Amino acid sequence: MSASTVIKGGVTLAVIAAICTTLVAFTYRLTEERIDANEQALLERSLQPALSGLFYDSGVTESKIIVPPPHDLPGSEAAIIYRVYAQQEPVAALFVVSARDGYAGPIRILVGADTEGLVTGVHVLEHRETPGLGDRVESTKSDWVKQFEGRSLLDPTPSEWAIKGDGGQFDQLTGASVTPRAIVKAVKNTLVYYDAHRDELFADAPAESDQQKEVP
Numbered sequence: 747m748s749a750s751t752v753i754k755g756g757v758t759l760a761v762i763a764a765i766c767t768t769l770v771a772f773t774y775r776l777t778e779e780r781i782d783a784n785e786q787a788l789l790e791r792s793l794q795p796a797l798s799g800l801f802y803d804s805g806v807t808e809s810k811i812i813v814p815p816p817h818d819l820p821g822s823e824a825a826i827i828y829r830v831y832a833q834q835e836p837v838a839a840l841f842v843v844s845a846r847d848g849y850a851g852p853i854r855i856l857v858g859a860d861t862e863g864l865v866t867g868v869h870v871l872e873h874r875e876t877p878g879l880g881d882r883v884e885s886t887k888s889d890w891v892k893q894f895e896g897r898s899l900l901d902p903t904p905s906e907w908a909i910k911g912d913g914g915q916f917d918q919l920t921g922a923s924v925t926p927r928a929i930v931k932a933v934k935n936t937l938v939y940y941d942a943h944r945d946e947l948f949a950d951a952p953a954e955s956d957q958q959k960e961v962p
């Protein structure tokens with residue numbers, strides 16, 4: 747084989763490699779954009795159960811605050827707050843927080859509340875509670891979380907923000923009061939935080955996304 751044949755072969759291979767690399771990079775860019783859009787849509791949908799009965803026209807995920815620990819919200823991991831608007835006016839906030847005292851560890855929950863402090867919905871996002879016992883707090887398994895809708899720090903009074911077995915107003919689950927107790931406490935403490943920080947949370951303009959905001 748002559749030297750020129752070897753060089754030609756090498757150049758051909760290099761050209762093919764370059765074309766393949768470009769194609770892979772191009773496909774990756776296209777797919778990445780589609781995956782981002784799908785993830786965004788999925789996230790938006792997953793937040794809706796905590797916004798029942800509320801009119802809003804902002805993309806919920808567009809106005810997100812990540813609150814790194816330590817903070818005054820329930821849980822020791824970072825909390826997330828999504829601010830929700832209608833015609834540029836604040837209408838609600840969604841909190842992703844953790845109830846610390848679950849039976850089998852922290853329970854990640856989503857708590858929505860309108861600007862008056864009325865709960866628009868609670869949704870259990872992630873937990874390790876026991877199937878058939880604590881897992882009945884999931885909205886696919888029972889309506890247990892529905893009882894928070896429309897409640898606030900004034901209804902019931904703060905001392906009655908507890909399960910019935912502890913003298914409060916919230917139903918527990920038969921044979922499983924540890925999980926409901928943890929969630930009731932976390933929802934209440936989220937409302938307490940919201941009450942104290944509402945103005946601060948909505949102080950800046952809508953849609954300044956993914957901020958790491960200095961909130962306690």
Ligand SMILES: Cc1cc2nc3c(=O)[nH]c(=O)nc-3n(C[C@H](O)[C@H](O)[C@H](O)COP(=O)(O)O)c2cc1C
Nearest residue numbers: 849875876879880881919920921922923924925926
């Ligand atoms: C193996 C096992 C798993 C349990 N899992 C849970 C659970 O996920 N959530 C819960 O609240 N209680 C769970 N319990 C029950 C609690 O230990 C506790 O007895 C119960 O929450 C008390 O509820 P009660 O006050 O209605 O009797 C579990 C108990 C056992 C033995």
